[in-house]
Amino acid sequence: MHRNDLSAYWMPFTDNRGFKADPRLLASAEGMHYRTPEGRPLLDGVAGLWCVNAGHGRARITEAIQRQAAILDYAPPFQLGHPLAFELADRVGQIMPAGLDRIFFAGSGSEAVDTALKIALAYQRAIGQGSRTRLIGRERGYHGVGFGGISVGGIVNNRRAFGVQLPGTDHLRHTHDPARGFSRGQPESGAELADDLERLVALHGAETIAAVIVEPVAGSTGVLIPPRGYLERLREIATRHGILLIFDEVITGFGRLGAATAAEHFGVTPDLITLAKGLTNGAVPMGAVAASRHVHDAIVEGAAPGIELFHGYTYSGHPLAAAAGLATLDTYAEEGLFARAATLASVWEEAVHSLRDHPHVIDVRNLGLVAGIELAPRPGAPGARAMDVFRRCFDTGLLVRVTGDTIALSPPLIIEDAQIAEVVERIGAVLDETA
Numbered sequence: 140m141h142r143n144d145l146s147a148y149w150m151p152f153t154d155n156r157g158f159k160a161d162p163r164l165l166a167s168a169e170g171m172h173y174r175t176p177e178g179r180p181l182l183d184g185v186a187g188l189w190c191v192n193a194g195h196g197r198a199r200i201t202e203a204i205q206r207q208a209a210i211l212d213y214a215p216p217f218q219l220g221h222p223l224a225f226e227l228a229d230r231v232g233q234i235m236p237a238g239l240d241r242i243f244f245a246g247s248g249s250e251a252v253d254t255a256l257k258i259a260l261a262y263q264r265a266i267g268q269g270s271r272t273r274l275i276g277r278e279r280g281y282h283g284v285g286f287g288g289i290s291v292g293g294i295v296n297n298r299r300a301f302g303v304q305l306p307g308t309d310h311l312r313h314t315h316d317p318a319r320g321f322s323r324g325q326p327e328s329g330a331e332l333a334d335d336l337e338r339l340v341a342l343h344g345a346e347t348i349a350a351v352i353v354e355p356v357a358g359s360t361g362v363l364i365p366p367r368g369y370l371e372r373l374r375e376i377a378t379r380h381g382i383l384l385i386f387d388e389v390i391t392g393f394g395r396l397g398a399a400t401a402a403e404h405f406g407v408t409p410d411l412i413t414l415a416k417g418l419t420n421g422a423v424p425m426g427a428v429a430a431s432r433h434v435h436d437a438i439v440e441g442a443a444p445g446i447e448l449f450h451g452y453t454y455s456g457h458p459l460a461a462a463a464g465l466a467t468l469d470t471y472a473e474e475g476l477f478a479r480a481a482t483l484a485s486v487w488e489e490a491v492h493s494l495r496d497h498p499h500v501i502d503v504r505n506l507g508l509v510a511g512i513e514l515a516p517r518p519g520a521p522g523a524r525a526m527d528v529f530r531r532c533f534d535t536g537l538l539v540r541v542t543g544d545t546i547a548l549s550p551p552l553i554i555e556d557a558q559i560a561e562v563v564e565r566i567g568a569v570l571d572e573t574a
């Protein structure tokens with residue numbers, strides 16, 4: 140393909156000039172592998188972008204989408220409905236923590252985040268706490284790219300070009316401590332970092348705070364695993380001060396940690412959960428918010444007759460996404476993929492920690508089927524070494540993701556033991572030859 144052919148597409152979160160000078164294209168995918176246009180296979184170490192949890196090209200999901208496109212291509216979601224959206228909401232509610240079974244659909248993770256933040260604000264107003272308008276996020280948090288998401292998010296590059304953000308946000312400190320490097324699973328210490336919420340309550344007054352949003356496991360800023368007891372403590376402090384707790388489970392939802400949700404895995408129940416990605420196995424864009432009954436009922440039952448929440452998207456509950464979601468949930472359930480991830484977690488842990496002695500590795504973090512391999516940055520060129528590793532892995536047959544100087548791994552939950560070994564061997568070989 141001539142490089143000029145690539146110029147029209149302004150690519151997201153991409154070095155457009157670098158990419159178009161030296162493109163990396165994907166042409167097809169099946170099971171654990173992508174293929175390039177030349178037919179070269181790539182083992183998928185990241186489930187696409189943390190979303191293809193059941194592996195690629197699943198016939199059941201493909202056929203469900205095809206069938207639905209022929210039956211009902213689109214249905215407006217405002218003041219109208221179609222059966223599959225109700226069915227999917229019901230099915231998603233069944234695998235959420237008890238009580239979080241009121242499901243609002245969106246088109247992406249970013250939309251799910253902004254929806255959850257707005258629901259939190261509407262809830263506080265509905266219960267007579269209208270002064271609670273402040274939203275608390277966390278440093279190094281990633282909550283998508285809407286203005287709400289970047290405001291509570293904690294990644295400076297996602298904010299600095301844009302100037303304005305939501306007013307009245309603040310941030311907890313992040314939970315990463317290099318001194319706890321190479322901890323397997325949850326670090327043993329650091330739960331007291333949750334007390335930052337107490338500090339912000341003391342600073343701003345609880346009566347100004349609507350909600351706190353965190354990723355139970357932060358993915359996009361380098362795979363940060365919560366210290367033992369941290370999420371429990373955050374829950375307790377939030378409850379004590381009437382602050383809603385939102386878990387952004389766009390990455391952790393649908394089996395990544397070996398359970399339907401991180402909330403279930405950690406045994407900590409938030410008031411709202413954001414979902415996307417694995418909801419449809421990545422096959423059709425879709426996001427969702429799972430709301431607890433008390434939040435939903437306060438807004439919906441408490442409203443005057445008529446529309447209760449002035450919010451929604453043209454593509455909320457889209458028929459093709461709903462069909463994909465149902466087929467995806469069937470696949471997860473029939474193949475026991477969440478339990479499979481739980482079973483594989485210890486093999487995964489052993490494998491990724493074996494990278495510890497390769498050049499440049501300064502930390503390895505893991506939980507469920509997630510891992511972060513952190514590399515020492517090149518002096519004066521943060522991210523460059525990991526980007527080199529990403530390119531070399533691509534050239535030698537493995538798809539990884541890099542964020543900063545961390546290689547992030549999150550394979551489809553169908554990965555086999557031999558493929559786990561292959562992921563680690565390929566990364567090790569690339570690290571050995573990377574400057």
Ligand code: PLP
Binds near residue numbers: 248283359390
């Ligand atoms: N929240 C989290 C935790 C994510 O990891 C992501 C995407 O990676 C998002 C939100 C945004 O999702 P989307 O890219 O579908 O808007």
